[in-house]
Amino acid sequence: MEKVMVGMSGGIDSSVTAYMLQKEGYEVEGVYLKLHNRTDGYHESNIKDIENVAKFLGIKYHILDIAEDFTKEVYDYFVNSYLEGTTPNPCVKCNRQIKFGKMLDFAKEHKASYLATGHYAKTDGEFIYEADDKTKDQSYFLSQVEKEALPFMMFPMSTYKKEDIVKFGSKLGDSYKRITEKNESQEICFVDTVYTDVIKKHANIDQPGVVFDEEGNEVGTHKGYMHYTIGKRRGFTVHGAHEPHFVKSLNPKDNTIIVGKKESLEINIVEANNLNMYIEDTNFKCTVKLRYRSNLLPCEVSIKNDKASIKLKKSAFGVAAGQLAVFYIDEKVIGSAWITNTFK
Numbered sequence: 001m002e003k004v005m006v007g008m009s010g011g012i013d014s015s016v017t018a019y020m021l022q023k024e025g026y027e028v029e030g031v032y033l034k035l036h037n038r039t040d041g042y043h044e045s046n047i048k049d050i051e052n053v054a055k056f057l058g059i060k061y062h063i064l065d066i067a068e069d070f071t072k073e074v075y076d077y078f079v080n081s082y083l084e085g086t087t088p089n090p091c092v093k094c095n096r097q098i099k100f101g102k103m104l105d106f107a108k109e110h111k112a113s114y115l116a117t118g119h120y121a122k123t124d125g126e127f128i129y130e131a132d133d134k135t136k137d138q139s140y141f142l143s144q145v146e147k148e149a150l151p152f153m154m155f156p157m158s159t160y161k162k163e164d165i166v167k168f169g170s171k172l173g174d175s176y177k178r179i180t181e182k183n184e185s186q187e188i189c190f191v192d193t194v195y196t197d198v199i200k201k202h203a204n205i206d207q208p209g210v211v212f213d214e215e216g217n218e219v220g221t222h223k224g225y226m227h228y229t230i231g232k233r234r235g236f237t238v239h240g241a242h243e244p245h246f247v248k249s250l251n252p253k254d255n256t257i258i259v260g261k262k263e264s265l266e267i268n269i270v271e272a273n274n275l276n277m278y279i280e281d282t283n284f285k286c287t288v289k290l291r292y293r294s295n296l297l298p299c300e301v302s303i304k305n306d307k308a309s310i311k312l313k314k315s316a317f318g319v320a321a322g323q324l325a326v327f328y329i330d331e332k333v334i335g336s337a338w339i340t341n342t343f344k
C-alpha cells in the first residue's frame with residue numbers, strides 16, 4: 001500500500017483530506033506542525049481534534065515542532081517587511097520553506113510517497129493549477145513551491161467547494177462534527193486580529209510623521225508609516241483635499257509617506273526578482289496576479305539575470321513591493337516572482 005503523509009492542522013479541509021485518501025486505498029499518516037511557540041492552549045486544542053480524527057480513522061499521527069524554523073523563515077520576514085516599508089506574504093514563504101520544504105522532508109523520511117494538504121489547488125506533478133472553487137483558490141500562495149516538490153504533492157480538495165466539504169465533514173461523526181463547529185481559521189495563522197498588533201510587539205509603530213504629495217509639498221500628518229500599505233486611503237490627513245488620496249510610497253528612513261490621487265497610483269510596468277519558474281521560456285505572454293485577491297491582468301514578461309520585467313496591457317492600481325507576481329496561462333501557474341519596483 002502506498003503511504004501518504006497528510007499535513008493536519010485540526011481544520012476541516014485537512015481532516016476530510018485524510019478521510020478521502022484512506023477511502024481511496026492509501027495508507028494515511030498525519031503530521032501536525034507546531035509553527036509557533038504559543039502557550040495559550042492553541043496547539044493542545046488542535047492536537048486534541050487531530051487525535052480524535054486519527055482515532056476515528058485508525059491512523060498514526062506525528063507532531064513536528066518547527067517553531068524555530070518558522071520564526072526565522074516566516075515570522076521574522078513578516079515583521080522585517082513592515083519595518084522596511086514593504087507588504088509581506090508570509091503564507092507564500094511558509095508553503096515554500098515549511099510545508100513543502102520541511103514537512104515534505106519529514107514525509108519522505110517516513111517513507112511516504114506523497115504529501116497531501118487541504119489546500120484548494122490542483123497539481124499534475126509538473127504544474128500547479130487553480131482549484132475549481134475559485135472563491136477558495138490558493139494557487140497564488142503555492143506558486144513559490146520548488147518545482148522538485150510538485151511530484152510529491154496532492155490536493156484532494158481540488159475539485160470540491162468548501163461548503164460541500166463542511167457539509168460532508170459534519171456527517172462523518174462526532175470527531176469531524178466538532179471541527180466543523182470551530183471558527184474558521186484566520187487568514188494568517190499568527191495574526192489573531194490585525195497585523196499591526198503583531199508589529200507592535202517588536203517596534204514602536206505609533207510615531208506620527210509627515211505626509212507629502214508627489215511634488216514634495218507637506219500636506220498632512222500620519223500615525224507612523226507601519227500603519228499603511230500601498231493604496232490605503234484612510235488614517236492620514238491631507239489638508240484641503242477635495243478628492244480621495246491614496247498611499248503611494250512609504251519611507252521608513254524618515255517616517256514619511258507620499259500620497260496621491262488615484263490616477264497617480266496607476267502603474268504599467270512591474271519589476272520582480274527571486275523567480276520560481278515552472279517553464280523555461282524567458283519571454284512570454286501570460287496573465288498575472290499582483291496580489292491574492294486581484295484580477296488576472298494580461299501582460300508580457302521578459303526575464304533576464306533572475307529579474308522579471310512585467311509589461312501590463314492595461315494599468316494597475318495600488319501594486320505593492322513585497323507582494324508576489326504570479327504568472328498564469330489559463331488556470332495553470334507557470335511561475336512567480338517577488339515585486340521590487342513599479343513604474344508608470
Ligand SMILES: Nc1ncnc2c1ncn2[C@@H]1O[C@H](COP(=O)(O)OP(=O)(O)OP(=O)(O)O)[C@@H](O)[C@H]1O
Nearest residue numbers: 007008009011012013014031032033117118119185
Ligand atoms: N499546523 C499545521 N500542521 C500541518 N499541516 C498544516 C498546518 N497548518 C496548515 N496545514 C496544511 O496546509 C493546508 C492549508 O492551510 P490553511 O492554513 O490554508 O488551512 P485551512 O484552509 O484552514 O485548512 P484546514 O481546514 O485543513 O485547516 C491545510 O489544509 C493543512 O493540510
